[in-house]
Amino acid sequence: MTLTRKIAETPQSLLLMPVFLSVLGLGILYSISLHQGTALAQNLFFKQSIILIPALVGFGSSFLVSRNFIHKYIYILYFLTLGILAVPFLGEKVAGTHRWIDLGLPVSVQPSEFAKIIIVIALARYLSDRNLQMRHFGSLVFPCFIVLAPSLIVLNQPDLGTAIILITPLIPMLFWVGARPFHLFLFIAPIFSILTAFHLVPFFIWAGFMAIIFYLSKPKLLTGIGLYFGNIFLGLLTPVAWNLLRPFQQKRVLTLLNPDLDPLGAGYQIIQSKMAIGSGGFLGKGWGQGTQTHLKFLPVQESDFIVSVMGEELGFIALLIMLTVFTFFIFRITRSAFESNDRFSGLVLIGFASIFLAHVFVNCAMTVGLIPVKGLPLPFISYGGSFLMASFMMAGVSMNLAVNRMG
Amino acid sequence: MLKADNQVPRSRYLAFNLLTFVLMAILLGRFFNLQILNYDTYRKRADSNRIRAVSLDAPRGLILDRNGVILVDNYPTYVLYCIPGEMESKEEQFSVIGQNIGLxxxxxxxxxxxxxxxxxxPAKLAKDLSFDELSRIEENKLALPGVFYTQHPERIYTQKVRASHLVGYIKDLDNSAKVVADKQSDYEAGDLIGWxxxxxxxxxxxxxxxxxxxFQVDAFGREVGQIAEREDISPIPGRNLMTTIDIxxxxxxxRELQGVRGVGIVSIPETGEIIACASSPDYLPELFRGSMSGIDWSHIVSDTNKPLLNRFANGLYPPGSTFKMLTTIALLNKQKINPSERIECTGSYEFGDRFFRCWKEEGHGFVNLEQAIEQSCNVYFYQTVQRISLKDLWMVWDRFGFGRKTGYDFPIESKGIIPDRAFMNKRYGRRGWARGNLLNMAVGQGEILVTPVQMAMYINHLATEGRAGKLHFVKGQGxxxxxxxxxxxxIWEKISSHMGKVVYGLRGTGKSANPKIKGLKLAGKTGTSENPHGEPHAWFIGYGEKDGRKVSLVLLIENSGHGGEVAAPKARRIFAQYFNSESTQMAEKTP
Known part of the structure; x- marks a missing residue:
């Protein structure tokens, strides 16, 4: 297949939409750097523009590489990735975590961002290679290990946000290959059993909801009863186990769950972020005019809270456009997954779609106070080299696999 | 290899799209809620986030006398401030400042x-900086980031009069003050407050x-410039206070009270305007301008003459013979005496097993009511008061306003004491007191305690046949x-004519209060009140009238002897000053 034909047969919007979002991001970064008055080397706009070059190269190579090649070497890459993820633990902590690898270059690399790509592809190969009967619960166990191994390493860095993102594609991909929804529900159920266990009312609501699901799914009687009461028992045990922990141990767990625990207390970051977005109104305060941004009330405005800057300066209309573009971008990947001729490609695409969706939702929901602060960047828009590059590579792979071979 | 077919049911594809759509819709809904529905709220909150209002002080109003002469003025001083967040090393900078301004x-x-x-x-560091000190601070400006000075109006007092108890003083509020902690009030640390x-x-x-x-401030609270869209609010200067005082x-x-402990109040009976009011000894009002040193303070506090005691408001004294008009009114009102009835005074009077003395040891001989007041004979009242009850006396005291506040426009005032049955029972027990106590009260002794302000009210009522105006210091507050x-x-006629005798009678105790001005008619009463602190207090209360203008005077000199000898001559000079200056003023007005 010639290059021109490949380009012709691929949905080009998978490149155009990311480029549009990146330009939007650069505009915001330019506004932020307007008032920072630092040297060129420190200028966020300048740095992000430079990073865009390797990111587009990454996009190109991901697009060009043959899918057979990807399929063939993905397991090797997977184990390599596991090793590399552990490397930051050998180095110094950066910003209190072992997230970055210092290559001795002006930039550091965050391997966990690239792990997102590898894990999805490795999982896709495992699930497509075996003509598995995904309707059996037992066949779900091994895919879990593929996802959990790198996630646990990342969780220890500690980086809960990324760890969650790494696990996220598992459920949609299993769903995609035909796993029973009830089985997937069983995956999630223990998490809810633990989370709701600390308050009586949510726990009862959860127990009732679970009972309805179990009744409708009609598992074997003994298995059903066992699993149901297993969950209830887990919930009842959680507070007891929690209280057995010493206060410093509890604090350690809480810090692990929420490393960004607000130093100023009372949700300072969220309050400032909501104030920035809300005060932007429909049209925003004007590009470069955001008071919350430029007077530095907004925390980490160039990455985690870049949406707040956009909301403040460019208003609701910009957020509407941004969310629309993201939605169509994800829709387009999902459609390619559905139309794909082979199961492997379909799975990779649905995995990437899930990762993009999770990133957009968690990032935005955090800035408007819907969920606790989890330091996750916004794809293509937030400042940050590794993730920008990984995002473009995912877009490249998506565009690559979206081409359906004739015949 | 890539042989496995992609067999995904359409329903699963649509389910994934639905999930995407729902999550995006949640985000969009939330943005809509914040940016469109709650725009105003967040806009305001974001503004208050970044806008800091710094208050601008209003110049305090001046205090003027009745003719517009300035009693209390403002003058510019230099105050040194620091902005803590902009200082580099507080310790070092404070030492540099200290060395340069000698603090x-x-x-x-x-x-x-x-x-x-x-x-x-800004936090206030020092005030009243001299020009020299300012220039030294200026020289060290580079070593003192975050330190600056501004001009600030301070109180300055006229040199002619002190009037310190009257005008009072202001105080620098610091963080320990209640009004500063009170979120409702707009007083801040460093503000001045009338104290x-x-x-x-x-x-x-x-x-x-x-x-x-x-000012626009950033997240760290640093000023980053003025705010264009919001104009400064100018302070509204305080109103000048036009008092009724005549300087x-x-x-x-x-001048009359200099070197003695005492009180004087000059007022206009009909209106209640207070023309002069002094409590002696007093203090230099400048002392309270904030930078008072420890030595000055302990000096004032330990002074046995109590210069900080406001004697006209809180001084409690037995009124002595000045109360005899009240006893007279009670007797006349109950028709228990005939004014021409003569009673013999032998210098003392035996009642029960006690001797009650008249101030004149050899006695006054036979005196009628007029002579009893003119010569201030005690024995006359010892005898006649037995014809009425404590309640009869108390009613008269009460009607003249004793035992309660006069309600003048001043922050402090004592009530004094006028004893009634209940009071006496409580103090001495039901059987512990008797008519003997009444004899003392008839001549203004015993348990009675009055404030000089109440006495001013009293003499004003006597001067106006009970129609005196409310006492006040500020025009329009009567x-x-x-x-x-x-x-x-x-009754009123008898009282005023007998009080006239006190000044004009051959044997009048208040003869020396007469300045002998043509057309001036005086009435008065002296008092010599016994007290446990030594010599008796000398009282003179009286009023004068000339060309339809009346003025009253209350004068008390603590522990100084006879009212007629000590207080009355001082009263004469004050009357003279008033009526002479009054006549010159009138002459000026009608050339």
């Missing part, structure tokens, strides 16, 4: 703590209204007095 570092540190507000609002006297009474109008200047009379009164004694004309 101990510990004082600077304690001022800093007293006036600290927030990291980015005593008229400064306190009229604080709200003297103070004016603060203005505000708006020339005040000056004369203070009105109907809280007390209004009503008695028959014949």
């Amino acid at each position: 101990d570092k510990s004082i600077l540190v304690s001022n800093y703590k007293k006036y600290y507000r927030t990291r980015f609002l 005593v006297g008229l400064e306190k009474q009229y604080e709200s109008s003297l103070r004016g209204e603060k203005g505000a200047s708006f 020339t009379i005040q000056e004369a009164l203070e 009105g109907i007095s809280g007390s209004s004694p009503h008695y028959s004309n014949s």
Whole structure:
């Protein structure tokens, strides 16, 4: 297949939409750097523009590489990735975590961002290679290990946000290959059993909801009863186990769950972020005019809270456009997954779609106070080299696999 | 290899799209809620986030006398401030400042703590900086980031009169003050507040209204410039306080009280305007301007003459013979005496097993009512008072306003004591007191205690047949007095003619109060009140009338002897000052 034909047969919007979002991001970064008055080397706009070059190269190579090649070497890459993820633990902590690898270059690399790509592809190969009967619960166990191994390493860095993102594609991909929804529900159920266990009312609501699901799914009687009461028992045990922990141990767990625990207390970051977005109104305060941004009330405005800057300066209309573009971008990947001729490609695409969706939702929901602060960047828009590059590579792979071979 | 077919049911594809759509819709809904529905709320909150209002002080109103002469003025001083968040090393900078303005570092540190507000609002460090000190600070400017000075109006007092108890003083508020902690009030640490006297009474109008200047601040509270869209609010200067005081009379009164402990109040009976009012000894009002040193303070506090005691408001004295008019009114009102009835005074009077003395040891001989008042004979009243009850006396005292506040426009006032049955029973037990106590009260002794302000009210009622106006210091604050004694004309006439005898009679005890001005008619009464603190207090109360203008005077000199000998001559000079200056003033007005 010639290059021109490949380009012709691929949905080009998978490149155009990311480029549009990146330009939007650069505009915001330019506004932020307007008032920072630092040297060129420190200028966020300048740095992000430079990073865009390797990111587009990454996009190109991901697009060009043959899918057979990807399929063939993905397991090797997977184990390599596991090793590399552990490397930051050998180095110094950066910003209190072992997230970055210092290559001795002006930039550091965050391997966990690239792990997102590898894990999805490795999982896709495992699930497509075996003509598995995904309707059996037992066949779900091994895919879990593929996802959990790198996630646990990342969780220890500690980086809960990324760890969650790494696990996220598992459920949609299993769903995609035909796993029973009830089985997937069983995956999630223990998490809810633990989370709701600390308050009586949510726990009862959860127990009732679970009972309805179990009744409708009609598992074997003994298995059903066992699993149901297993969950209830887990919930009842959680507070007891929690209280057995010493206060410093509890604090350690809480810090692990929420490393960004607000130093100023009372949700300072969220309050400032909501104030920035809300005060932007429909049209925003004007590009470069955001008071919350430029007077530095907004925390980490160039990455985690870049949406707040956009909301403040460019208003609701910009957020509407941004969310629309993201939605169509994800829709387009999902459609390619559905139309794909082979199961492997379909799975990779649905995995990437899930990762993009999770990133957009968690990032935005955090800035408007819907969920606790989890330091996750916004794809293509937030400042940050590794993730920008990984995002473009995912877009490249998506565009690559979206081409359906004739015949 | 890539052989496995992609067999995904359409329903699963649509389910994934639905999930995407729902999550995006949640986000969009949330953005809509914040940016469109709650735009106003967040806009305001974001503004208050970044806008800091710094208050601008209003110049305090001046205090003037009745003719517009300035009693209390403002003058510019230089105050040194620091902005804590902009200082580099507080310790070092405080030492540099201390060396340059000759102030101990510990004082600077304690001022800093007293006036600290927030990291980015100025805290007062020192005041009254001289030009020399300012230039030294200016020279060291580079070593003193975050330190600056501004001009600030301070109180300055006229040299002619002190009037310190009257005008009072203002105080620098620091962080320990209640009004600073009170979120409702707009007083801040470093503000001035009227603390005593008229400064306190009229604080709200003297103070004016603060203005505000708006600055944009960043998340760290640093000022990053003015705000274009919001104009400064200019302060509204405090209103000048036009008092009823006449500086020339005040000056004369203070001169008479110099070197003695005592009180004087000059007022206009009909209206209640207070023309002069002094409590002696007093203090230099400048002492309270904030930078008072420890030595001055202990000196004032330990002074046995109690210069801080406001004697006209809180001084409690037995009224002595000045109360005899009240006993007379009670007797005449009950028709228990015939004014021409003569009673023999032998210098003392035996009642029960006690001897009650007249001030004149050899006695007054036979005296009628007029002579009893003129010569201030005690025995006359010892005998006649037995014809009435304590209640009869108490009613008269009460009608003249004794035992309660006069309600004048001043922050402090004592009630004094006028004993009634219940009071006596409580103090001495039901059987512990008897008519003997009544004899003392008839001549203004015993348990009775009055304030000089109440005495001014009393003499004003006597001068106006019970129609005196409410006492007041500030123009327009008069009105109907809280007390209004009503008695028959014949009683008032007798009282005033007998009081005239005190001044004009051959044997009148108040003869030396007469300045002998043509057309001036005086009436008065002396008092010599026994007290446990030594020599008797000398009283003179009286009023004069010339060309339809009346003025009254209350004068008390503590522990100084006979009212007629000590107080009356001082009264003469004050009357002379008043009526002479009055005539010159009138002459000026009608050339």
